[in-house]
Amino acid sequence: MSRKFDLEAAHKASIYSREQVQSSEICGCFYCCDTFVPDEINQWADRDKVGIGQTPLCPKCGIDSVLGSASGYPITLDFLREMKRHWF
DSSP states (O other): OOSOOOHHHHHHTTSSOHHHHHTOSOEEETTTOOEEOGGGOOOEEEEOTTSOEEEEOOTTTOOSOEEEGGGSSOOSHHHHHHHHHHHO
């Protein structure tokens, strides 16, 4: 990976990210390193005041480690693996 990204900031982009994820073309999980479209997400954590979940759970593994392409981070296998090495 030629460009270095702030992995702390990228992690923060995975929390309370419903709007960002739903406006993304593709999403990726930095736990299982799989990719998927936002419509595949059917479970959300961190409910807001009206009970709507704000943090996506990966539809493949169920972990709250999802980034959407609208976050500005690359949803590539290399980047997801780099995030996994850092956080897990």
